[in-house]
Amino acid sequence: MELSGGEIIIQSLKDEGVEFVFGYPGGCVLHIYDAIFKQDDVKHVLVRHEQGATHAADGYARSSGKTGVVLVTSGPGATNAVTGIATAYMDSIPMVIITGQVPRAVIGTDAFQEVDTVGITRHCVKHNFLVKDVADIAITMKKAFYLASSGRPGPVVVDIPKDITDPNIKVPYEYPAEVSLRSYQPAVSGDIEQIIKAVKLIQEAKRPVIYSGGGVVLGEASEELKTLGHTLKFPVTQTLMGLGAFPGTDPQFIGMLGMHGSYEANMAMHDSDLIIAIGARFDDRVTGKIADFCPHAKIIHIDVDPASISKTITVDVPIVGQVKPVILDMLAQIESSGETFSRERIGAWWDQIDQWRRTDCLAYDQDSGTIKPQYVIEQLYKVTKGDAFVTSDVGQHQMFAAQFYPFDKPRRWINSGGLGTMGFGLPAAMGVKLAQPNSDVACVTGEGSIQMCLQELSTMLQYSTPVKIINLNNGYLGMVRQWQEFTYQSRYSSSYLEALPDFSKLAEAYGHVGMQITKKEDVEPALREAFAMKDRTVFLDFITDRTENVYPMIQAGKAHNDMVMAPNSKYKRDLA
Amino acid sequence: MSRQHIISILLENEAGALSRVAGLFSARAYNIESLTVAPTLDATLSRLTLVTVGSEETVDQIKKQLDKLVDVVKLIDLSESFSLERELVLIKVKKTEALVQKVESLGTDALVSITDETDDYLIIELSGEKAWLDDFLLAVESDVIEVVRTGVIGLSRGERALTL
Numbered sequence: 001m002e003l004s005g006g007e008i009i010i011q012s013l014k015d016e017g018v019e020f021v022f023g024y025p026g027g028c029v030l031h032i033y034d035a036i037f038k039q040d041d042v043k044h045v046l047v048r049h050e051q052g053a054t055h056a057a058d059g060y061a062r063s064s065g066k067t068g069v070v071l072v073t074s075g076p077g078a079t080n081a082v083t084g085i086a087t088a089y090m091d092s093i094p095m096v097i098i099t100g101q102v103p104r105a106v107i108g109t110d111a112f113q114e115v116d117t118v119g120i121t122r123h124c125v126k127h128n129f130l131v132k133d134v135a136d137i138a139i140t141m142k143k144a145f146y147l148a149s150s151g152r153p154g155p156v157v158v159d160i161p162k163d164i165t166d167p168n169i170k171v172p173y174e175y176p177a178e179v180s181l182r183s184y185q186p187a188v189s190g191d192i193e194q195i196i197k198a199v200k201l202i203q204e205a206k207r208p209v210i211y212s213g214g215g216v217v218l219g220e221a222s223e224e225l226k227t228l229g230h231t232l233k234f235p236v237t238q239t240l241m242g243l244g245a246f247p248g249t250d251p252q253f254i255g256m257l258g259m260h261g262s263y264e265a266n267m268a269m270h271d272s273d274l275i276i277a278i279g280a281r282f283d284d285r286v287t288g289k290i291a292d293f294c295p296h297a298k299i300i301h302i303d304v305d306p307a308s309i310s311k312t313i314t315v316d317v318p319i320v321g322q323v324k325p326v327i328l329d330m331l332a333q334i335e336s337s338g339e340t341f342s343r344e345r346i347g348a349w350w351d352q353i354d355q356w357r358r359t360d361c362l363a364y365d366q367d368s369g370t371i372k373p374q375y376v377i378e379q380l381y382k383v384t385k386g387d388a389f390v391t392s393d394v395g396q397h398q399m400f401a402a403q404f405y406p407f408d409k410p411r412r413w414i415n416s417g418g419l420g421t422m423g424f425g426l427p428a429a430m431g432v433k434l435a436q437p438n439s440d441v442a443c444v445t446g447e448g449s450i451q452m453c454l455q456e457l458s459t460m461l462q463y464s465t466p467v468k469i470i471n472l473n474n475g476y477l478g479m480v481r482q483w484q485e486f487t488y489q490s491r492y493s494s495s496y497l498e499a500l501p502d503f504s505k506l507a508e509a510y511g512h513v514g515m516q517i518t519k520k521e522d523v524e525p526a527l528r529e530a531f532a533m534k535d536r537t538v539f540l541d542f543i544t545d546r547t548e549n550v551y552p553m554i555q556a557g558k559a560h561n562d563m564v565m566a567p568n569s570k571y572k573r574d575l576a
Numbered sequence: 577m578s579r580q581h582i583i584s585i586l587l588e589n590e591a592g593a594l595s596r597v598a599g600l601f602s603a604r605a606y607n608i609e610s611l612t613v614a615p616t617l618d619a620t621l622s623r624l625t626l627v628t629v630g631s632e633e634t635v636d637q638i639k640k641q642l643d644k645l646v647d648v649v650k651l652i653d654l655s656e657s658f659s660l661e662r663e664l665v666l667i668k669v670k671k672t673e674a675l676v677q678k679v680e681s682l683g684t685d686a687l688v689s690i691t692d693e694t695d696d697y698l699i700i701e702l703s704g705e706k707a708w709l710d711d712f713l714l715a716v717e718s719d720v721i722e723v724v725r726t727g728v729i730g731l732s733r734g735e736r737a738l739t740l
Contacts, residue, residue, distance in 0.1 A: 181646065307644050
C-alpha cells in the first residue's frame with residue numbers, strides 16, 4: 001500500500017485502534033485534515049481552543065485507559081496545547097499529540113506560524129520527535145504510542161513538517177506490529193528479594209498504613225490493591241490522584257491524605273510505624289513538611305518509575321516495578337508465609353484511628369441558610385448513586401468533590417492533581433462522555449475555573465456530549481480567598497470576581513439548559529431534574545456560601561499532625 | 577555532603593538529544609561543572625561526560641532522571657570506582673622569557689608543551705588531571721590572555737566499561 005504522509009498519520013491512528021482525535025486545523029496540518037476527510041474510522045472532534053483538545057483527550061484517556069490523541073497546527077496551535085500537555089505529563093496520562101510544523105526548508109527561518117515545538121514541549125513530555133522524512137512517520141507513530149502508554153505513561157509529541165505530508169508524495173506503508181527501543185526498557189515485575197523484605201516489615205508492623213496513589217489507577221491494579229488491603233486488614237489512605245482505586249465507602253478507607261486530607265488519615269500517617277506506598281510519589285501536597293514526615297515509620301515504596309523513589313523522601317524498601325505484578329507477588333509471599341492478618345492483630349491501632357474518626361473532620365454547618373458547597377456534592381453523590389464519572393477544575397470545589405464524593409471505582413474521579421490546571425474540567429468531561437456514552441458525567445467546577453475553557457460548551461453541543469456542570473459559584477476564587485484569609489489577614493487581593501455572567505443564560509445561548517439554584521431546598525430537585533435530561537448538557541449554577549473554607553487544612557510547611565480543623569468538627573471538644 | 581561525580585553517558589546520536597540532557601540540569605536546578613560530548617566509533621551513539629557536584633541523594637536522583645531520558649542508552653558514575661580522568665587546556669599568553677622558563681620548569685612532564693609560538697604570543701597546551709591543571713593555571717595566571725578547557729573526560733580502570 002502506498003500512502004502520502006498525511007494518509008500515513010491517519011492510517012497509523014486506525015492501526016492503533018484510535019476512535020477519536022481532538023483537534024483544530026490550520027495551515028501546516030491541512031494535508032492531514034484532508035486525509036481525515038476521506039475516511040470515517042477515526043472521528044475528529046473539532047474543539048474551540050487547542051487547550052480544550054488536550055484536556056478532552058486527557059479526560060478520554062483517564063476514563064478509558066486508552067491513549068488520548070490530539071492534532072493541532074504549528075505555532076499557536078502547538079503553544080495553546082502546551083498547558084494540556086503539561087497537565088497530562090504531571091499526572092502521567094498516556095497521550096499522543098501530533099503537531100504540524102512549517103515545511104523542512106523553512107524551519108529555523110522564523111516562518112509564519114513557526115515555533116520550536118520540540119524545544120518548547122521538551123520539559124513537559126515523556127518524549128518528543130521531529131519527523132524529517134515521510135518514510136519515518138509510521139515507525140515514529142508506533143514509537144509514540146508505545147512510549148505514551150508503557151512504563152510510567154505520559155504525553156508524546158510528534159512534530160510533522162507540512163511538506164512530508166504532501167498528498168503527491170507516496171511511500172510504501174506498513175505499520176510495525178511492535179517496536180523496541182534499546183534505550184527504553186520499562187520495569188515490569190519487582191525484585192523478589194525486596195518484596196520478601198517488604199513482607200517481613202508488614203508482618204512486624206503495629207501501626208501500618210497503605211498509602212496508594214494514581215499509579216494504582218494507571219496500572220489497572222485496583223482489584224489487587226483491594227485484595228491486599230482486605231488480606232492485611234490495614235487502614236488505607238489514598239492521594240487525590242488515587243481516589244477510587246480502593247473503594248471510598250470501604251470501612252478500611254480512612255480518607256484522602258495531605259493538605260486537605262482527613263484528620264484520621266494525616267494523624268495515622270504521622271503516627272504510623274510502616275507506610276506501604278503504592279504508585280504514589282510523595283508529592284509536596286501529600287507530605288507537608290518533609291523533615292516531620294512520618295517520623296516513626298519505615299517506608300516501602302512500589303513504583304514503576306525509579307526516579308520517583310527516594311526523590312523527596314528516602315525510603316527503606318524500594319521496589320521498582322509495575323504495581324500490579326508487584327502486589328500479586330507480595331500477596332503470594334504473604335500467603336506462603338502462613339501468617340494470618342486480622343483487624344484484631346492491630347486492634348489498638350484501629351481503636352486509635354476510630355477515635356480520630358470521631359472528630360468528624362469534614363463536619364460543616366448543616367443549619368446554614370445558604371447553600372453550602374459540601375451539601376451540593378453530597379446531593380450530587382446521592383442523585384448519581386455514587387456512580388458518576390466526575391471531572392473537576394482546580395480550587396475549593398475540587399477538594400469538596402474529593403472529600404464528599406466517595407468513589408468506589410477507579411477512573412471515575414478525573415482531575416488535574418499535579419499541575420492544578422484551571423479550565424481542565426469542562427473539556428475533560430466532554431472527553432469522558434465520548435469514552436463513556438452510557439454513564440452519567442458531572443463536571444464540578446467554580447465560576448473562576450469554568451471561564452477558562454468555557455468555549456468548549458460549543459463543541460459539546462456539536463458532538464452531543466451531555467454532561468452536567470455543577471458550578472459552585474461563590475463569587476470568589478475560593479482557594480485563593482481561603483489562603484488570603486488564613487495567611488494574609490483577609491487581604492483579598494484580586495480574589496473577588498466582579499461582573500460575572502449569568503451562567504444559565506450563557507449556557508442557553510450555547511444551546512444547552514441553564515439553571516440557577518439559590519435555595520438549599522432546590523439543590524436536590526434541580527440535580528434530579530438535570531440528570532433526568534439524559535441527552536442534554538445542563539449548567540447548574542449553584543449560588544453558594546461565599547466564605548466557606550475547605551477543612552481540614554495543613555498549611556504550607558506544616559506537618560501532618562498540625563491541621564487547621566473545621567469549626568464544626570468535634571476536634572476541640574474531644575481531643576484538644 | 578556534596579562531592580564531585582563524573583558521569584559517563586552513551587546517548588543516541590539524535591538531533592536534540594544533547595539539549596534534553598542539558599535541559600534536565602537547568603529544569604531541575606542541578607549543577608553542571610563541565611560537559612563534553614563527541615561521537616563514538618558507533619555512529620549511532622555519542623559519548624558524553626558530565627561533571628556534577630551534589631549530595632549522594634541529589635546525584636542519585638540526577639542519575640535516575642538521566643536514565644529516564646529516552647535518548648540515554650546507558651550511563652555509569654565513574655566516581656563509584658577507580659577511574660582515569662583527563663582534561664585538555666589551551667592557554668594563550670604574552671611571550672616573555674620569564675614565562676618560557678616558567679613553563680619549562682613546570683613542564684617537566686610530557687603533558688605540557690608550547691604548541692604555537694609567534695613573535696609575541698604563545699599557546700601552551702597541557703593535559704592531565706583537573707587538580708594539576710588548576711595548579712598550573714594558578715601559577716601562570718597573571719600572564720594569561722585566554723584559556724579554553726575541554727572539560728573532563730574519563731574511563732573506568734580495569735574491567736569496568738561503559739559499552740552497549
